[in-house]
Amino acid sequence: MKAFDLDEIQTDAILETRLYRLAKLEIQKIREELEEKRKAARKIEAILKSPEKLWAEIKSELEAVEKEFAEPRRTRISDEDVTEEFTAESFIVKEDAIVLVTRDGWIKRQRTINLASTRMREGDEALALVGGSTTESVILLTNKGSAYNVRINDVPQSTGHGTPVQQLFKFKDGERLVAAVGTDARVMPEFGMPKPELGEEYEEPYPHFLAVTRSGMALRFTLWPHREVSTTRGRMFGKLREGDEFVAVFKVYAEDDVCALTRSGRLLCCTAQEVSLLSGPGLGVVLVKLDDGDEVAGAFPGSVTVEVEKATGGSMKVGSGAVKPTARGGKGAELWKRGAVKKITLPEPTLPDLEASEAAKKQSKKA
Template structure:
């Protein structure tokens, strides 16, 4: 498994040049200055990791990049501001994100937003119309927590590294310096292969040019042979017979000397394909100039290939690699395609909010049935006329504020507490209570109590130790036992398992 984030071309090239300039450089020194700042995602966004966190990720090859979309207040009006999202995290589906935000708005979980508009074209633009006096920072903080506007990118710098077998790579988790080192040596292998291929092509061309140079000294004789021949094959045979290739002595072979008084089949074929205008007197100078340049280039390549591949400072091939990296920076580094898209922004202080900030404060009624169905409505004038499933009956109908809680007591002596806003709003039968809580086998709700202070009164307990608050509860069991208990511990919403 591997998960390597994209990076900025200019920064990577600068880091490679730093490594070439100082092979002993440390990982953290590559994550500084004009070298690598951090990942650079094509969709932009804000990276909220600290410099220390990023350096740790690049040193160990693993960690989490915290990525946020970009939003700002674009328009202000008396009816409400407009919060505009212009960048989204890498890998997030925009349509799915907009759908999630709309779901929160229309389910009243994000009441500070009036409307969601997706006005995106080639660029991202999602407008959130806020209600009057709504705090845009709190809305944004809520979106970061409950929508894909903030995501994590789990970095895993596992790579296939070269082994003795060129067909097989060994998986290994690398740090930044190791990855750059392997890449530089890969570039060296590519350059070596390129130079070797160029050398073969040059030697082939030099071989042909040497043939041309040879026949210009015996041009009349060559023309005479061609004119007396029966065809191309006959002419080639006669020319090679007239200019046979002599074997080189061992000393000539060591000096890589070329036979200057013979033609082989390849040279002869090129001569017979030669256009007539190339037989002009001035053309021999063109051939000789080209031959001189080609031989000079061959000497340069042989010198480059003979260099020590691990000597970063004096090796000619490493100098070429440096030039290519600098050329990439100059060609693409300052263009729109080469600019950094993701900004590294460390929040100075996170905006704090409570769940109550996003609950519309309004009165409501909650109805619980004997069979364990529950629903919330703005007003229930007559519970007996409310819609119920066949054979079901009303167990309790309580009133309160959407920000207050409702306590549901079960037959097993457990209290389940939920905010009234979290009870599904419905004009039908409602929803089973089991969707909100985790019941045991045979457990059922036997009583409900609104924890709204206007209805319940003072349930606070005396911190000095007085047990009985002004308002408390009485419970009785089927076996004839009874107890009194305070309600304050049950005022806050419980987990699915209850209290």
């Protein structure tokens, strides 16, 4: 404006003209590119519609490859059988990972997980932290008595909330997770030992899993039938009477104590051997006898101390030391006179130390 004594309107007109011309050039380039692609598309359609043109194109491309890469064979042809059996594991990059499973049924895989900072949906909490090689699996146990096995490598990686397990498996109505465990021998010693023969008792030194139902039934079972990856419908580990469900599933050894806490505040603890070890899915035995209207609110290993919140307010710590272990089938000891159990909080799951487990395993082999 200063150099040519132009007013503001004249200056704007000059600038807009230049911008218009530039935009027009870009539009022309786009039109030319579009016309080229249309010509290429018409050519491809003509080739696909004509078998003669299609085979001519294939021949031309093969001849071009032959001309470009024409050189003597580098591999040696032999009648020696060098075939090797490949499995799904052959194509997995073997590395350690941690899988987080939440109580609301979300699952995700990361190299390592810090529960204090990892993302979970509001109101959700960690159910289990499963560690192991990407070639190993996670076994998910539900309140309906089903066990679902997914390879760790197939668990979606995520820095967010993760993936609902219903996207990986076909859950029944009302089905939800109650436990999760890995198959890596570093965290599940059972799979580092020889598999017991059919008909054996699977007793020590094998760890088992104990499942407790809302109606007070309990059973022990081995994870061997659930060792391999399952279909989307899973496999049964226990049976239920109509209207019943499993409220807890956890690992035990034969001499361990197990405890069941009823809604009315009665606690029964007994040794795991009191509960029958089943070779297949079954109903189990009566762990605790319930009064009318009562139910099992939760169950846990005797070595664990849980926090119990009462409906009337307040909370208390409860473990096997709270009562004297007895035989199964009784009503248990009364912890308080009034008020029902509102919530049972188990200890927060800890991060598996795979390196320490590997070192201990090697030391055991040397010994």
